[in-house]
Structure formats: structure tokens, C-alpha cells
Amino acid sequence: MRAAFYISDGTAITSEVFGHALLSLFPVEFEHFTIPFVESVEKAEQVKQQINQMYRKTGLKPFVFHTFVNPQTREIIDTCDAVIYNFLEHFISPVEQQLGIGAKPKAHRTHSIHENSYDYRIDAVNFALANDDGTRVTDYEHADIILVGVSRSGKTPSCLYLALQYGIKAANYPFTEDDIDELRLPDFLMKHKQKLFGLTIDADRLIDIRNGRMANSKYSSARQCRLEIREVEKLYKQEKIPFLNTTKFSVEEISAKILSTTGLQRYKY
């Protein structure tokens, strides 16, 4: 199998995301290696040896996706027995021409604490945890959004993703049997109706997930899962709450869809 290396003097997240997106266009499997914080000549030389060994072992030139600020370490990686994708470099001079100013590369400019959005993100994570799963329903005035839905429809991971990635304060509330029976929103949700966003899920998937947690219970029974979903979707329509079926979507997709539906502003790019 061919190896793909993602290397940087920072987190290497940019290299990973770009390299992964590019390689995913090809029906070929790769062995992946991420090597962050290559900040010294010694470390760069070690990495070069590792890459060259991989070439000798597999007979296939590894693909190397890298972003370096320091030219000294970059030059070492550029001389590996590998196919080098210096993907940011390629676009620097067109951008310079457009802007009429030169690039000023600085280490740790992305994915670091210096982004002014960083505190927002940590505050948002704390908010999501304190307001997870309906444990606190008295602080919704500070929420940017409140995800609602039946238990195990994907609310918690979505809230955490919105918080960690985008600094959005997302609470979540699982509908109780009473809410479902009465087909009405509790008062503490009604007060913040404009912040509500509903999640739903296919019954078969919900039955699977709940069985994984509590097999052969009322909670995981087909009858109960179908009933809850049917009633909750009825409630969304009745109350005109925007909602999304999460069955086929990842947290990244759910979050992106929530942002684009609600127009919520993120605190990070």
C-alpha cells in the first residue's frame, strides 16, 4: 500500500484535510501518517529518513502533503524520495498579485490559541456540557441554539461539534414521555422557540442505537421508537420548528446544515 504523509511545523491539520480531500477522489487505499510539530532541523531529518525508508520498503513513492513556515525544515522535506505536494505554496503568488502585498508567513497562525475566537470556543464547550440532555433548562437565554429531539437522535455530538469548531453555544433537550404525550413544548422551550432546531432519525436506525445501549427494553422497542419519532415530527410541524433527519449525516454535515438553515454566525474560520 502506498503511504501518505501529512507534515507540518504546526498541527498538520491543514495538510491532513487537504490531502485527505484530494486522495478521497481516487479509488485507492493509502496508509496514513501525520507528523505535526516538525520544528527543528534534527526532527526534519528524522522524518526524511522515515519517508525514504518507506519508499525502499514499499517500492512506491510516498505522497507528502506539507505546510512549513520555516524554509530550512521545508527544504529538508522537499528533498525526500517522495511525491511532494506543497499545496499552499502554489497559491501564494497568485494571491500576492491579487492583493498587491507579499505573504508574511508566521508559525502557528491557524489552529492555534492566538485566534481571537479561542475563548469563545472553550466557553461554548462548557456551555454545551452544562446544558446537555436537558440537565439544565434555566439558562436558555444564553444559548445560540437549542437542539431538541428524541433520545439518541444525535443532539449531544452535534452540540459539542458546534461548540468546539465554531464557538456556538448549543444546548440540547430530549423530549420526555410527557412532552410527547401532550404534543406540546414545555414552557421553558416555548419562551425560546426561535432558537429551537429539531433533530429526527429513521426508526430502524434509532432502534439499533437504543438496542446497543439497552437491549430488549421498552426504550429500544420498535413500537416505542416509531411512536416517539412520529409524534415528535408532528410537533415540529405543528410548532413550525425547522428540523433535520440525521440518519445519513455526520456531525460535520448536521452542523453545516444547521448553520446554513438558521443563518447562525460562527466564531471561527
Added chain:
Amino acid sequence: MRAAFYISDGTAITSEVFGHALLSLFPVEFEHFTIPFVESVEKAEQVKQQINQMYRKTGLKPFVFHTFVNPQTREIIDTCDAVIYNFLEHFISPVEQQLGIGAKPKAHRTHSIHENSYDYRIDAVNFALANDDGTRVTDYEHADIILVGVSRSGKTPSCLYLALQYGIKAANYPFTEDDIDELRLPDFLMKHKQKLFGLTIDADRLIDIRNGRMANSKYSSARQCRLEIREVEKLYKQEKIPFLNTTKFSVEEISAKILSTTGLQRYKY
């Protein structure tokens, strides 16, 4: 201010990460717009209008970073009054030549639920929540890693990031006053010593953070913060636990450093 658009028929995360990394090399501010799920010709035409209006309003050609699988929608965006960065496209034919096979673009190949690591990630999030903050200390045999440290040294956001991004099961345990007084690991940690990773933080930063939560308390006092940090660092050295000072690092950086120090394998690329 010049506008930067990140557009895709998927989540647009790849466009955001690439565009942000490129623009961060320049000492210029941009107004950012992310537009995911541009999946129809109608939607693409709307977005084109929005971009062209922005150009007329600002007199500056917006920068557009896009990834499209569907050529029909891509062509519409390519004809906007904007500077278009079709950054994946540019690298496709070099990769085709290297691999000797053609690209087979497929929608939602990245950042979607179809990646086989997806269930790992959701399981890992559930694990991180159930094993957060020392609330459960009996399930550490299922942890990939256990972050330890004083209260508010960055353990929880780091665990959640490791789980959400990489599918790593990360528990965390805040040292109690007793642990600190006796300068010893409790038995349930000692049993899993090889999984421990310590976090520490500068005293001034810890005092700030704790004051934000509980001002003028013993918990947030300079004396207490300094004492806890000093003793805990002593414990790390005594027990040979690898550790990291998180003061100047983001969760992305902390997570990348933990992975590279421990050699833990991630479940996602």
C-alpha cells in the same frame, strides 16, 4: 473589506480549512462566508448572484474557494465576478499521473457518515462524556488515554476533541486535594499508568480561569493554584508521566501533541 467565500456541494469544510490557511499568510482582514450544500443549479445561481453583488458593493473581487463534485454547479460558480481558487482540481492531474488511474469524484466522500471511522467517533464522544471529570473511574480499561491534571487545566475540551475528531476514547480525571496532599496516584489510575497523560498550566492563567468561575474563593486563590500546579508537576516527574503545559496551546495543538507524544493511532483521516 474583501470577502472570502467557501463553497461546496458538501460541508465546505475542506474549502474553509484550505482557504483559511492560505489567507492567514497575509496581513489582511477578510469577511468570511461559508456556503455548504450547493447541490442544485438554482442554489448555485443564487450564490453566484450573492458573490457578484458583493463585488459591486465592495469594488473588490471576492475570493472564492470551492470544491464541487458536480461539474454543472461548479461551472456556474466558476463564472462569478470573483477570484476563483479551484484548489483541489489543480492537483488532480499530477496525482492521476502518479497513480496511473483516473480520479472518480463522488459527492460527500469527506466529512460524511460513510467514512468507516464514524461509529468510532460517536462511541468515543459517549465514552468521553461518561468518563469526564472523574465521574466514573471504573471503566479505564476501555480508555485509549486518560488525561490527568488539576481542575481547569484543559482536560475536558481536549478529551472531546480527541473523541470527535479522531475517535479516541479519552477519559479525564482531576486530581483531588487528597491526591495532591499525598502526592500519589490513586489505585485506579496506578493500574492504568501507561495510559496517563498529564496536563499542566501556568499559575497566572489558572488563577484567571478559576476566578472566572468562582471569584475570591480558595479554589481560585493564587496560593492554592500555585500549590496545586507545583505538586502535580512533582507527581508527573516522580511517576514518569508524560505531560504538557497547555497555557499557550489550542485544543487542536494539545491533541496533536498528545498523539505525537504517545503514538496513539487515530481512527480518522
